[in-house]
Amino acid sequence: SQTIHQWPATLVQPVGSPLSLECTVEGTSNPNLYWYRQAAGRGLQLLFYSVGIGQISSEVPQNLSASRPQDRQFILSSKKLLLSDSGFYLCAWSSGGGGLYGYTFGSGTRLTVV
Amino acid sequence: DAKTTQPPSMDCAEGRAANLPCNHSTISGNEYVYWYRQIHSQGPQYIIHGLKNNETNEMASLIITEDRKSSTLILPHATLRDTAVYYCIVRVAVYGGSQGNLIFGKGTKLSVKP
Numbered sequence: 001s002q003t004i005h006q007w008p009a010t011l012v013q014p015v016g017s018p019l020s021l022e023c024t025v026e027g028t029s030n031p032n033l034y035w036y037r038q039a040a041g042r043g044l045q046l047l048f049y050s051v052g053i054g055q056i057s058s059e060v061p062q063n064l065s066a067s068r069p070q071d072r073q074f075i076l077s078s079k080k081l082l083l084s085d086s087g088f089y090l091c092a093w094s095s096g097g098g099g100l101y102g103y104t105f106g107s108g109t110r111l112t113v114v
Numbered sequence: 115d116a117k118t119t120q121p122p123s124m125d126c127a128e129g130r131a132a133n134l135p136c137n138h139s140t141i142s143g144n145e146y147v148y149w150y151r152q153i154h155s156q157g158p159q160y161i162i163h164g165l166k167n168n169e170t171n172e173m174a175s176l177i178i179t180e181d182r183k184s185s186t187l188i189l190p191h192a193t194l195r196d197t198a199v200y201y202c203i204v205r206v207a208v209y210g211g212s213q214g215n216l217i218f219g220k221g222t223k224l225s226v227k228p
Contacts, residue, residue, distance in 0.1 A: 034215070034216075036218075043218050043219060043220050043221070044152075044158065044201075044218035045218075046215055046216070046217065046218075049215060059215070088155070090157050090158070092157070092158075092216075102148060102150070102160035102163060102216075103158075103160065103216055104160070105157030105158050105159070106157055107156065107157055108155070108156070108157050110155070
């Protein structure tokens with residue numbers, strides 16, 4: 001069966017520090033991968049999506065970047081965190097066949113920038 | 115932007131049916147209706163999806179009007195654990211690209227009360 005792993009679960013980082021969040025998927029190949037962010041009291045916002053290794057699309061301009069070095073690995077990064085980067089970050093995957101049966105989300109990382 | 119309209123909140127008594135409405139008056143012929151829910155501090159969970167016909171699974175039923183401009187998610191016997199934010203989303207099911215991305219709105223916060 002397919003599983004998605006996200007870590008760490010919580011993170012407190014000072015302003016200006018770098019960030020690296022990792023997401024891995026098991027039990028499937030060539031998944032579509034996604035990063036979402038949920039700021040406090042707000043809805044889920046799609047940040048990045050990837051349909052293959054090295055293929056990254058950004059949905060909104062921001063202080064973050066994403067990379068997909070391996071088929072089932074998706075990394076969210078920042079060189080210098082801002083206070084506004086605080087939020088709940090979620091990774092998700094869907095099948096490459098269009099994701100007809102929906103996305104599967106990880107358990108999320110709660111990032112607090114101080 | 116989300117293509118759906120949902121009430122911001124609803125209450126339901128434990129053991130009763132919860133009926134969550136969703137308007138999607140601009141839905142296209144190739145767009146599916148998806149429902150997800152997000153329990154506090156967790157990743158969204160897929161519930162059900164449909165195109166034209168009513169659908170039922172172990173979690174819920176989805177009733178789509180004949181003109182497809184609205185739908186209702188039914189939780190037949192709500193429990194306290196069903197307290198969550200419920201998202202109604204319309205999307206095409208295509209391979210790759212941004213057309214098929216899940217775009218979340220604000221959802222309906224369902225509170226199941228004893």
